[in-house]
Amino acid sequence: MIRLALKGVRRSFGPVEVLHGVDLELHEGEVHALIGENGAGKSTTMKILSGYLNPTVGEVLVDGKPVTFGASSEAEDAGIIMIHQEFNLASQLTVEQNIFLGREKRKGMFLDHKTMREETLALLKRLHCKARPDAKVRDISVPDRQMVEIAKALSRNARVLIMDEPTAVLTDRETEVLFEQVERLKAEGVAILYTSHKLGEVRRLADRITVLRDGTQVHSATRGMTEDQMATAMVGRDVSDLYPPKLPCGDQVVLEADVTVPGHVKQAKLTLRKGEVLGLAGLVGAGRTELMEGIAGLRDRTGTVRVNGTEIRANDPKAAMAAGLAYLTEDRKECGLLLNFPLRENLTLLALDKFSKGLIDGKAEEAALTKAISEFDIRVPHRKVRAGNLSGGNQQKLLLAKTMLANPKIVVIDEPTRGIDIGTKQQIYQFIQKLAAEGLSVVVISSELPEVIGLCDRVIVMHAGHVAGEVSGTDVNEQTIVRLAMGLEEAA
Amino acid sequence: MKNINLHAIGPVAALVVLILVGVGLNENFLSYANITNVLARSxxxxxxxxxxxxVITAGGLDLSVGSMAAFVAGVMIIAMNYLVPTMGAGMGTVLVGMLVALATGLFGGAVNGLLITRARIEAFIVxxxxxxxxxxxITWLADGGTLSLDSGVREAYRPVYYDGILGITWPIIVFAVVAILGEIAMRHTAFGRHCAAIGSNEQVARYSAVDVIRVKTMTYVLLGILVGVATIMYVPRLGSASASTxxxxxxxxIASVIIGGTMLKGGFGRVWGTVVGVLILGLIGNLLNLTDLVSPYLNGAIQGIIIILAVVLQREGKAER
Incomplete structure (x- = not known):
């Protein structure tokens, strides 16, 4: 039974057509994976499925009948619910208020708090989520927010669930919980559309797979594609050598830190050498980001940080920057880029001093943009485009370009490839090795172990706010790192 | 792209329409005397x-500027009156008065700015x-009445409002200079860029090594100094300050800024738009005084409609993009 389908769907934005004829069927009780590189048209397809956009040409069919949704709420009424990657939760409201937002239970004129609380507790229990119903969403962890989104969808009797990279922010364990839920929803007959850049997940979960490349459907299959086949179909070329070869690094220590970040990290020690790519692994919430933000002056810290032997003042991002230490955030949208600004202003914001002697030199800025676009292979429709309209991969490249413009000597990259397609991933890995080869030092914070193992010669593993251990050489393997990250053993 | 241009020229188009209507209603509207009068008052x-x-571009707001202007005027008048016995009623006293006005404005702006950035209190509340x-x-300083400038000083100070060069009075010249410098600062300096970045997303600015606290404080200090400048031009007009100044x-x-296309929530600002906004509001008041079509008492109502209309038009321009 086909719940929701697209038939010959094309979509244009202005004169540019971004989807060139997509056919897609979501069957009852099946997981349909939609994969493709950033900018391949996945988001547009999902938005059309969930009523945020209408097709320019072609049809959307619900239970076999053509429909035109005026708004996403009409799609929701038809039981089609999308869970956004960036979440659609009111952060000041509680978990319970969010779950029932817009459909509050009433008893006469008043809210029926008792029923809502009972249903919330039941939903959270079903999802193995430990968040309290009366906790404000801004106070709960990212994975818990994901669960709240799913709870919200469940409470709306979802018949079709559209999940946009649900595991991007989850740890392996949380991912397992999510998969159990997906399996259970399947058994209940829900049709699920699932997108992910983690191809292993897709292989494991999907009953059907559709691959998009540049807005065109290049492959459709039921189960049975290997990860290599998927990657090749997405990129259109072979991507077996994902990681460039590791290079040896020198002995010169460029960064020494012994830092406590109140509430997050206790006395973490870290050294970094010239030309090194150091990994920082650990579970989400282990304090990796907080440690590096503390070192970069973006967060309160105590202790000492020395760059090339000179101590760097706490709470002073500018001083860290001046010493050559740059931190590239994991949160592109909230901390990295000004989404409603064009490329040029974003590119030069960090290094604006270089472009301004009293007045800003617009020509020099334009030249820098031209250089960045070619050097970092930022793919843009035109130069005036706003950063928010770029795909995740291109945003990440822009953020890299922006950081490198300040000529840092030490670059901390937090989750360098989160939400990024495999082709761009490869480019970013090569770029990181190139930096190291040029004598820069790089710290890679990553939740993706293959990435840490593929890139780094030495890995510091954090667990619950402290350094659980350091591994190097042949010890850089999945088993050792996981044991440390889980707190199962303390390295000597 | 068409829509962006429409958005950009919206306020200018409104100004042109207003001028055409004005000319149609009263032939004296575009006369030299009337135009200089409107400009000087604006x-x-x-x-x-x-x-x-x-301030607004950087995501802030300042409700205190009207009262601050009255307070600065009061302090300035008291200072000048105090100096008359020792320094006489000449230009020297006036110059010291001007410095006092600038310093008071700077101080007032710094208080606002530091309370907002350092003590982290909402700009609206502060x-x-x-x-x-x-x-x-100012009510207390004037003891509920009016603070009057010494008549001798008033005589020396008078030309600052009434005289000028080439038939253009000083207030208009100062306004033009401030506007041009402001436009350059907004569009072509790191300070202006940083203001827009902070108003757009303060976190991003912080992660981009922008000294958010300093830049935000500076916007209020700048505004305070300009309140001082405005007061310097205003005091010689009446030579007094009271609770109703x-x-x-x-x-x-604030209305002029918004009519000019700056976004109230910050992130985008343009000084030339603000100048157009000021002129629109000034001309409407003037037009109502010149014609008897609508009672001048309805000036506020018409200004209110213009403000709301301007914001509605801006929003539509944005949605189409």
Whole structure:
């Protein structure tokens, strides 16, 4: 039974057509994976499925009948619910208020708090989520927010669930919980559309797979594609050598830190050498980001940080920057880029001093943009485009370009490839090795172990706010790192 | 792209329409005397509105500027009157008075800025508070009545409002200079870029090594200094200050900024738009005085409609993009 389908769907934005004829069927009780590189048209397809956009040409069919949704709420009424990657939760409201937002239970004129609380507790229990119903969403962890989104969808009797990279922010364990839920929803007959850049997940979960490349459907299959086949179909070329070869690094220590970040990290020690790519692994919430933000002056810290032997003042991002230490955030949208600004202003914001002697030199800025676009292979429709309209991969490249413009000597990259397609991933890995080869030092914070193992010669593993251990050489393997990250053993 | 241009020229188009209507209703509308009169009267609000553009662009707000202007005027008059016995009623006293005005404005702006950035209190709350404080202080200084400038000093000071060069009076010249410098600062300096970045997303600015606290504080200090400048031009006009000096100036300044296309929530600002906004509001008041089509008492209502209309038009322009 086909719940929701697209038939010959094309979509244009202005004169540019971004989807060139997509056919897609979501069957009852099946997981349909939609994969493709950033900018391949996945988001547009999902938005059309969930009523945020209408097709320019072609049809959307619900239970076999053509429909035109005026708004996403009409799609929701038809039981089609999308869970956004960036979440659609009111952060000041509680978990319970969010779950029932817009459909509050009433008893006469008043809210029926008792029923809502009972249903919330039941939903959270079903999802193995430990968040309290009366906790404000801004106070709960990212994975818990994901669960709240799913709870919200469940409470709306979802018949079709559209999940946009649900595991991007989850740890392996949380991912397992999510998969159990997906399996259970399947058994209940829900049709699920699932997108992910983690191809292993897709292989494991999907009953059907559709691959998009540049807005065109290049492959459709039921189960049975290997990860290599998927990657090749997405990129259109072979991507077996994902990681460039590791290079040896020198002995010169460029960064020494012994830092406590109140509430997050206790006395973490870290050294970094010239030309090194150091990994920082650990579970989400282990304090990796907080440690590096503390070192970069973006967060309160105590202790000492020395760059090339000179101590760097706490709470002073500018001083860290001046010493050559740059931190590239994991949160592109909230901390990295000004989404409603064009490329040029974003590119030069960090290094604006270089472009301004009293007045800003617009020509020099334009030249820098031209250089960045070619050097970092930022793919843009035109130069005036706003950063928010770029795909995740291109945003990440822009953020890299922006950081490198300040000529840092030490670059901390937090989750360098989160939400990024495999082709761009490869480019970013090569770029990181190139930096190291040029004598820069790089710290890679990553939740993706293959990435840490593929890139780094030495890995510091954090667990619950402290350094659980350091591994190097042949010890850089999945088993050792996981044991440390889980707190199962303390390295000597 | 068409829509962006439409958005950009919207306020200019409104100004042109307003001028055409004015010419149609009264032939004296475009006369030299009338135009200089409107410009001179708009100059005070205009100078303040230029500063307000930076504050709003950086995501802030300042409700205290009207009361602050009254307070600065009061302090300035008291200082000059105090100096008459020792320094005489000449230009020297006036110059010291001007310095006092600038210093008082700078101090007032710094208080607002530091309370907002260092003590992390909402801009609306801080400036609502200081608005009340300054209004109360000027009432107290004037003992409920009027503070009058010494008649000798008034004579020496008079040319600053009434004289000028090439038939253009000083307030208009100062307004023009402030506007041009403001436009350059907004579009072509790191300070202007940083203001827009902070107003757009403070976190991103912080992660981009922008000294957010300093830049935000500076917007309020700049505005305070410009309140001082506006007051310097205003005092010689009447030679007095009272509890009713500068009433509702803050709203006219904010309205001009918004009509000019600066976004109230910050992230985008343009000084030339603010100048157009000031002129629109000034001309409407003038037009109502010149014609008997609508009672001048309805001036406020018409200004209100224009403000709401301007914001509605801006929103539509944005949605189409």
């Amino acid at each position: 100059a005070f609000i205009g100078i303040i509105a230029v500063g307000m553009t930076f 400036t609502l508070g200081t608005m009340g404080i300054y209004r109360s202080l 500068g009433v509702l100036w803050e709203l006219e300044a």
